[in-house]
Amino acid sequence: MSILVVGSVALDSVETPFGVRERVLGGSATYFATSASFFTDVNLVGVVGEDFPQEHTDFLTSRNIDLTGLSKVPGETFHWKGRYGYDLNEAQTLETHLNVFASFKPVIPEQYADAEYLILANIDPELQMEVLNQVKKPKVVACDTMNFWISSKPEALKKVISRVDFFIINEGEARQLSGEANLVRAARKILDMGVKNLIVKRGEYGVLMFNGATVFAAPAFPLEEVFDPTGAGDTFAGGFMGYLANTGNLTDEGVRQAVVFGSVMASFNVEAFSLDRLKTLSYPEIEARYRSFKRMTHFEGVSEL
């Protein structure tokens, strides 16, 4: 089953302790779509400016991502500039230039209106709602956001998250949205806002998934080299939704497997700047890391317990 993603397509300038890159390919929808494309067909809706290099379009097309919904308009592409210190879990936003994104009104092409799997990647929650209203009967909807929207449009965001199946945010955002420092309490408050399933990304500490009845914890894959965490969250979400769309398995077990595939995809993405690692990645490598993940987290039950 194919996935529809709506989000940002960007040129990013990123600084980490391991290097600097200027105006490289980025954006929430870009990372998501590329990651999901290893599992299923992806349709992308977004906007770029006239400065968006053809090589990036060619790359996305080479991943079989349908770009019918990616419009190119006069002006400059969305540009985000961020910096990471040695604590790679927290990005410091230095500049956000919305550019062509400022007047972006997502129009879902007719052939995508029946999409069953939909991801509202990180964009203005008012736009996320407009998209949600244009997709007729989605089976699974996931949504991401960021601190920028939690502080500027909290009410619009709350309306969106009460209508999605999986709300995927990082731990700082969970604390900010709930006003709770403790993550378990934060999760309860967010579920009380009408969220069905909450996935909290904790960078190098992994992921926690809450649904009100059970909690699932997956570690991050331990890596010796992390160069650039930009896009890790979107890459996670791409692997997660891509796997769900591929298998259609929405049981507790299927969703847990999807969380691990998401974690595997994110672990590859952080190994290089921009989407460089995803550009060389192959499906057998993904499977091999999934198997390592399984061995790493497996332990036997104690018979008397």
Ligand code: AMP
């Ligand atoms: P992540 O590291 O997964 O949270 O996502 C990083 C990506 O989000 C970068 O490639 C940015 O281009 C994009 N981004 C940053 N700020 C915004 C924003 N305000 N709206 C949409 N996308 C953004």
